[in-house]
């Protein structure tokens with residue numbers, strides 16, 4: 295789903311989109327002329343590869359994903375997650391795809407490797 299930045303309403307509007315088998319659902323609204331706030335949840339199953347051992351496993355996602363979308367470069371010192379768009383179009387599919395790959399699959403550690411970490415810490 296795509297929406298033009300200038301067409302985003304000031305009152306929250308719901309949306310849903312899907313990337314592979316992960317569903318993103320939530321609301322979006324304009325909070326300033328150049329900022330859109332998105333509150334959403336990611337839900338579904340996805341196959342991810344462990345970044346340690348390369349083993350693939352299926353995980354169930356149920357995560358909140360709240361972020362801002364800025365029309366152009368966003369200048370602020372805050373820690374908020376801000377996604378910058380440069381063509382005036384908010385592409386939800388692209389956002390979910392990049393969020394899933396950067397937040398989850400790039401740093402995924404499988405249970406086995408996580409347990410090894412625990413054991414190493416204990417001794």
Ligand SMILES: [Zn+2]
Nearest residue numbers: 344347404407
């Ligand atoms: Zn692993």
